[in-house]
Amino acid sequence: MAVYKRSYRAYEGSTTPERRRFLVLSRYAFFGLFDSRPFTAFFVLCFVPFLLAFATIYISHSPSVKLLLGMQFQGPNPLAINNYFFAFFLGAQSWLGFLLITWCGPQLIAADLANSALPLILSRPISRTEYVIGKLTVVATLLTAIMLLPTLILFFLQAGLEGHGWLWSNLWMAGSIIVASIMWIAVVGLIALASSAWLKWRVAASALMLAIFFVGPGLATAVNLTLDTNWGHIFDLGYAVKVIWMGMFRVPFETMHRLRIAELSLPAAWMVVIGFCAASLLLLNRRLKAREVVRG
Secondary structure (H helix, E strand, C coil), rough: CCCHHHHCCCCCCCCCCCHHHCCHHHHHHHHHHHHHHHHHHHHCCCCCCHHHHHHHHHHHHHHHHHHHCCCCCCCCCCCCCCHHHHHHHHHHEEEHHHHHHEEEEEECHHHHHCCCCCHHHCCCCHHHHHHHHHHHHHHHHHHHHHHHHHHHHHHHHHHHHHHHHHHHHHHHHHHHHHHHHHHHHHHHHHHHHHHHCEEEEEEEHHHHHHHHHHCCHHHHHHHHHHHCCCCHHHHHHHHHHHHHHHHHHCCCCHHHHCCCCCCCCCCHHHHHHHHHHHHHHHHHHHHHCCCCCCCC
């Protein structure tokens, strides 16, 4: 409005506390994401496996339902709810969450860089660390809703239906679910933000994220065949994550060997995951600046 009208008034409302100021970025990012109907639809579809797993646990503890469905098994029960069940469900949800973040993650920072809004944002009382945390909170919230919470709900549902001390004897599994989810959130979140920061084009950033997880296995196989070694798996982030998760869920070594997930040691797998996270943080630190130099 024109200044000469003298109708401008300074903002006199309440201000956001400094400790929660980064959540302003998260809140507006969520508004932008859920304004998209395709994104909202895919987010809802991510809970279909949860409903199927919920029904599986209920059926496995209901003899009348199994009799009604004609599910009488002579050999091993395929509906057994154990560490394999929760590891498989968490793995399925993690990839659904990865596809969701591949869709929305690249636009979290790319839009600010493309429109030269980052210097304006950082000129406010928001540090670069708070900026990254605010953007990472979006990824963490989405993956928590898709991965962590549904898996814990299934775990406690199984504990309630099974009874007989099942919860206490399998409480370690709840810890594995939490730690595995936090690790996946950190890996996917940092890679998404780094891709978004360096590639302003959303499609290119999404392609880079997909390449890290889907080109890595091909590169690892090529290195292993060429050099006759197993160390090529250090280029395969998804393989390293599988090794760590199988260890967390106490999958026997014989099973891991049969699934060909034992060709990389557990310490080496952790080093691969930590290396990718550190590289993503380094790229973010180099890219996010409060000022922009324009050469012309």
